[in-house]
Amino acid sequence: MNSSLRSDANTIIERSIQAVLPDEAVRRALSGRKFSGRVLLVAAGKAAWQMASAAAAQLGDGLSAGVVVTKYDHVKGDIPHCTCYEAGHPVPDENSFAATQAALDLVKDAGEGDTVLFLLSGGGSALFEKPLVSGEELQNITGQLLACGADIVEMNTLRKRLSAVKGGRFAQLCAPAKVFAVVLSDILGDPLDMIASGPACPDSSTCAQALAVVEKYHLTLSDAAMECLKQETPKQLDNVETQITGSVRQLCAAAAQVCRQLGYEPVILTDQLCCQAKEAGSFLASIAKTHARPEHPMAFIAGGETVVQLTGKGRGGRNQELALAAAEGIAGMDNAAVFSVGSDGTDGPTDAAGGYVDGSTRAALLAAGLTVHGVLAENDAYHALQKTDGLIVTGPTGTNVNDVALALVR
Structure with a gap:
């Protein structure tokens, strides 16, 4: 796991949610x-x-x-x-x-x-x-x-x-x-x-x-x-x-401001995200690949509320599923991460607020005998991310203005 990207992700999550309490x-x-x-x-x-x-x-x-x-x-x-x-x-x-x-x-x-x-x-x-x-x-x-x-x-x-x-x-x-x-x-x-x-x-x-x-x-x-x-x-x-x-628009603006403070050029893609969670994750991974070697660090921000269609009996939430779905696309990239969180601090019936993946996540899953496709089919993002240290846990935040997802590329 890229500890520097993970540290930036944690900072963005904490400060942007604080701004919309x-x-x-x-x-x-x-x-x-x-x-x-x-x-x-x-x-x-x-x-x-x-x-x-x-x-x-x-x-x-x-x-x-x-x-x-x-x-x-x-x-x-x-x-x-x-x-x-x-x-x-x-x-x-x-x-x-x-x-x-x-x-x-x-x-x-x-x-x-x-x-x-x-x-x-x-x-x-x-x-x-x-x-x-x-x-x-x-x-x-x-x-x-x-x-x-x-x-x-x-x-x-x-x-x-x-x-x-x-x-x-x-x-x-x-x-x-x-x-x-x-x-x-x-x-x-x-x-x-x-x-x-x-x-x-x-x-x-x-x-x-x-x-x-x-x-x-x-x-x-x-x-x-x-x-x-x-x-x-x-x-x-x-x-x-x-x-x-309060609204998701304010949450995206707050995330953009924190990204700027950390040295990223923020791009708010949308504050109206509304699609399947795994499709949103795949899309953010595609954006990260398009900007694989940027001249300066970039942060792509998408706010809204995705949905999950249940096909399995696993455990997870829409933000965890979004993040996990991005793992396939950014596999092997040493300079990219995708993460997604619910601003209220809870994601589905779990104790996690969301999920984080980077270029090493897919390999870590394979080493544990799991594939991204198999986990998504079972809707079991929680346990998969738990194995890769990819769960984001904030506890209840005291606010609730939808979700925010980011792709960071250095």
Whole structure:
């Protein structure tokens, strides 16, 4: 392994994620804002604890009460006036349902002069949920969507219709109280109604689009679930004000700045990456080969969210799979590396944030009796990268603004 390239990769990851943490953004959103009645905080998503902690510090005793629901192992301590819950992601579980009910109990008596401060980040679709079908069926449908390679917009088009809180329905339940939503975007283009399935945003998707997703991927739904897909969601809300803060575009810009500080010339290829993870990895490897002997170090940056189509029963995530798929293309290059990370610090159902490969990775896999093609067919990038010291482990970061992948060439 090229230790110098790996060191640069670690520095880029650490500093670029640090630049998009939501603390300052939440403080800016609340700065100078006056609330007349009670302030009830509801925070949901992978960055919920970080956002709620910043809000509680800003509001002090002006915060009446709050409910925070985030992913397992993402609560970093107590927050004044708030009760924190941890729940299932990417598949909702009973703790998701219980935490959401606690949030609904909190806001059910909110009056016209009160404000619900709604702090939302990616992952909220699973964590903030009151299903209109059985929990078991919702988990099954979510599993089907993850396995078939549906993108996040397609997934949320279905999930918001199977929920009592998504697609603007949470804001309806808060009325007559006002909802002030601060949203950390994890979806390309920042479509408000799709981030965490838009609990406080009018829904732009239609029943016809939801039914088309079922047909496209040959999903299996009960008659009750199919009836839910035919019930239209709110198209207008007059009690909501929203601020978007943070996005993958900012993450790419932060990565570019760190690369420049390290002596690389950064090139942002896209902040709208949306394809199969292994295709993105192969593409970045091709770029590295095209610039195999640059006059000065180059860094090619791609932000977005790829998908994985499950063909095996291994362990991994989209960022690990992207990185591993690049190993074949840059094999033998002593001056190139490709790595990809999820800004939230988790990648799929693993403890890794992503993966790193360089010109020595393929040979190391072969020495262990593995091939890149075989590992990808089994979707087992985690164990393969573990053998090559290619796992990137950051722990929960407190933010969630999609993924960033880089090809470094010296």
